[in-house]
Amino acid sequence: MKLRAIIVDDEELARQILREYLDKAGDVEIVAECANGFEAVKAAGEHRPDLLFLDIQMPKLDGFEVLELIDPPVAVIFVTAYDQYALKAFDAAAVDYLLKPFSTERLAKALERARALLSDPQPRAMQAADLAAAARPPGQTLERIVVKDGTKVHIIPIVKLDYVEAQDDYIALHSEKKQYLKQQTISSIEAQLDPARFARVHRSYIVNLERIARIEPYTKDSRVAVLQDGTQLAVSRSGYARLKELLGENV
Numbered sequence: 001m002k003l004r005a006i007i008v009d010d011e012e013l014a015r016q017i018l019r020e021y022l023d024k025a026g027d028v029e030i031v032a033e034c035a036n037g038f039e040a041v042k043a044a045g046e047h048r049p050d051l052l053f054l055d056i057q058m059p060k061l062d063g064f065e066v067l068e069l070i071d072p073p074v075a076v077i078f079v080t081a082y083d084q085y086a087l088k089a090f091d092a093a094a095v096d097y098l099l100k101p102f103s104t105e106r107l108a109k110a111l112e113r114a115r116a117l118l119s120d121p122q123p124r125a126m127q128a129a130d131l132a133a134a135a136r137p138p139g140q141t142l143e144r145i146v147v148k149d150g151t152k153v154h155i156i157p158i159v160k161l162d163y164v165e166a167q168d169d170y171i172a173l174h175s176e177k178k179q180y181l182k183q184q185t186i187s188s189i190e191a192q193l194d195p196a197r198f199a200r201v202h203r204s205y206i207v208n209l210e211r212i213a214r215i216e217p218y219t220k221d222s223r224v225a226v227l228q229d230g231t232q233l234a235v236s237r238s239g240y241a242r243l244k245e246l247l248g249e250n251v
Contacts, residue, residue: 006034006047008066010059041061051118055079141192141193163211200242212226215240
């Protein structure tokens with residue numbers, strides 16, 4: 001059975017080379033080619049491919065963001081010139097990669113691995129957002145967050161993120177009096193945010209330090225952070241200690 005695939009790369013020459021290699025492989029049907037991430041998200045929703053050949057470094061949406069926005073199940077082969085740290089994360093998540101430039105033999109191995117993944121009734125699962133977090137180089141923090149809402153894609157600049165709230169298997173991203181739900185753990189998003197700008201003040205809350213107006217007592221042993229818009233967030237003991245470390249004793 002042929003694998004139905006989508007090629008996503010902003011470089012036309014790269015798409016052409018991959019297309020020629022796949023033609024020689026003979027068992028892959030290319031159902032769409034995309035020059036940017038937005039096209040990829042739309043095409044994945046329309047065609048429901050088995051396999052995605054996905055570049056990482058692209059304008060508008062990068063490969064990580066595309067991965068977060070498409071609906072599973074789909075096997076992803078990253079086609080990339082990315083660093084070795086990222087490649088280790090791909091291996092751990094049971095996906096494959098082609099490091100540019102690659103050979104037809106290396107492509108054949110990647111296709112074998114994709115077929116094995118698709119035929120496994122219990123594949124190793126990893127949330128796309130968590131994979132993206134694991135694959136980013138150490139010290140690199142987010143500048144924006146992408147969220148899919150039906151057919152819409154929202155891009156939230158980090159400077160406009162007020163706070164993050166844990167909601168079971170989701171997080172609620174609060175920005176400019178709006179709320180966006182995303183399937184991701186709060187620990188995962190915490191690892192992606194700049195610790196000098198955001199603090200985990202409670203097991204359920206991460207707050208933008210610039211949004212804090214004041215800290216007030218709540219009960220004998222607890223406190224609340226009052227944000228500039230009046231929102232009140234619970235602050236744990238460890239969260240309060242973290243705020244004192246970041247903002248000084250005057251909190």
